[in-house]
Amino acid sequence: MNEILFDNVSKFYGEVLGVNKIQLSIPPGVTSLVGPNGSGKTTLMNLIAGLLRPTQGRVVVCGLQPSDPEKFFRTVGYATQYDGFPRGLTGLQFVECYLRLFGFSPADTTHMAWEAIDRVGLRDAAPRKIAGYSKGMRQRIKLAQAIAHRPTVLVLDEPLNGLDPLARAETIALFRELGKEGSHVLISSHILHEVDLISDQVVMMSQGYVVAEGQIRGVRDEILDQPMQILIRCDKPGYLAARLFQQEEVVEARIHADGGGLLVRTRRAESFYKLVNHIALNGVQIESIAPADDDAQSVYEYLIGSGESTK
C-alpha cells in the first residue's frame, strides 16, 4: 500500500516507444531516476501523476490511482519540467490559486502557500510577477506549488536545473528532510554526483526500459561482468602491488595518481578483503580500504555507457 507500483506498464506515442514493460516497486525515501535523453524518465513521471495514461498495465501510488483525482492528488505533488505558468500571476498568487482547488479555506490557503514558499526560500520574491523570475526562481516556485498541499508522494522532474550552488544545497537538504519524514520523493536528475548525495535508491533507465533499480551499492554488486574497484590507502603501494599481483583474485592493480595508494580491480571482493588483512599483518600500514566504483556515476557508466548524455 505504501509503494509506487508499476505493474507491467508500457506507454507508446503512436508507434514510438515511451517506456516498455516496466515492473517496478518504489519504497518511501528519496529515489533518483537516472538515464540519458529519451530514456523514458519524464514519461515514467507523467504516468505516475496521471498526465499520461499507460497503453498497457497500471500504475498504483500508495493504493491510489489518478482515476480518483479527489484522493489521488491530495497524496501526490508533481513539479514538472514544463516551464509554463498562467499569465500575470505573482508567485504567491500562483501557489494560492491552485491550492484553492483543494477546497481549503482562504485563510488556510494563504497560510499553506506561505509555508511552502518559505520552505523553498522565496519569501521576498513571492509578491512579484513570475514573468520577472529567473530560471532558478521559477524552479523553486514550481517546487513550492508541488509541496504546498503537503503531499506524501512528491515527483520532481529535473528540480535542480537552473539553481545556483546555494539554492541547490538548500533544495537537496529539503529533499532529504522530506525523505526522512517518510515521504516518497522521486527525482529525475542528470547530475550523477548529486544523485549519490540525494538518493536512498536509484532507478536507471535506458531506451524505455528499467536497467537497474535499488540502492546504488546493491546495484553495483549485481554488475558481475565489471570487476570491483577498490582504493587502498597505504604507506607502501609499490610493495603491496607486487604482493597482490601474485593473487588470483586480483585482475588489475595500479598505483594511485597521488602515489599514496593503490587501485585494485577484483572479481571476488570478499576474499580480497581477507587477503588484504593478511598482508597488512606483514608490515604494510593500511590507512583505509574503500570501494571506488559503487557511486551512481560508475554504475551508470557500467550499465548505460559513458558516451550517452545523462540528461
Added chain:
Amino acid sequence: MTLWRRQILAIMRIDLAKTFLSRRGLWIYFLALAPVVPMMGHWMFGNKGDHQLGEDVQIFAGIFQFYYLRIAIFFGCVGIFMNLFRGEMLDKSLHYYLLAPVRREVLLAGKFLSGLTAAIVIFCSSVVIQWISLFAHFPPELMRSFIFAGPGMSQLLSYIAAAALACIGYGSVFLWAGVRYRNPLIPAAIILVWEGINGILPALLKKLSIIYWLKSLCPVSLPSPGGNGILNLLVVDIDPAPAAIATINLLLLAAFVLTWAAMRTRKIEISYGAE
C-alpha cells in the same frame, strides 16, 4: 458548500481574470462593440428629421442577425471558449489543473462557466449599449411608449436572451472543439461554413445548426429583399420554430455537446512537445 462547487468557483476565479483582462482578448471587445460606432454616428450625425422608429428597429434587427450573431458572437466565442483548454496547452499551463484533486468533468464545467460568464457580460452588455445608441435620439415620450407600452422592452430582452443563448450554443461547440482537436480553427471554419449555408439547407439539416434556432429567437423578422436571390434564402425563414422550442433545443444541443466534451476531457494527456 460542497467541494465541487468550491472547485468550480476557484476555476472561475482563475479563468475569468484571464478572459477579461487578457491583452490577447482585446479583439473580442472590439468585435462586440463595433456596431456601437455606426449606431452612434447614426444618432449624432444623421438627419434626425428623417429617422423613423420602425426603420431603426429594422436596422437593429439586420445588424443583430447578420453581424452580431453570425460574426461578432461566433468569432468572440471562438476566441473565448477555444482558448479555455487549447490556450492553456499552448501556454504549457494546463497540467496544473490536471494535477489538482479536481474531476475532469468539474474542470470542464468550471471552464465553461467562466467562458460563458465572460461572453455573456461582454456580448449582452454590448446589446444594451447598441440599443441605447440607436434609439436614444428619439423623443423621450416616443421612447417611453415604445419601451413600456409598445414592443421595445420585450424586443430588447429577446435580443439579450438570443445573445446569451448564442454564447451558450457556440460556447459549448467551441469548447468541445478546443478539447477535441489539436488545431480547433479547422472545425471552427467548417462550422462557420455550415452556419453560413444554413438558409439553403433542407429543413431537417437546418435544425442541426445553432443559427437556425437563434434566428427563431429574434423578435423582428427582416423584410424579404425580393426576387429569388441567395440573400432571400438567408433572410427569410420559411419554417421558424417557436421561441420556447428554440430555447429548449439550443440548451439540449449545448448539454449534449458539453457531455461529449466532458467525456473527451477524461482522455486528455499532457504532451506539450506535440502541440
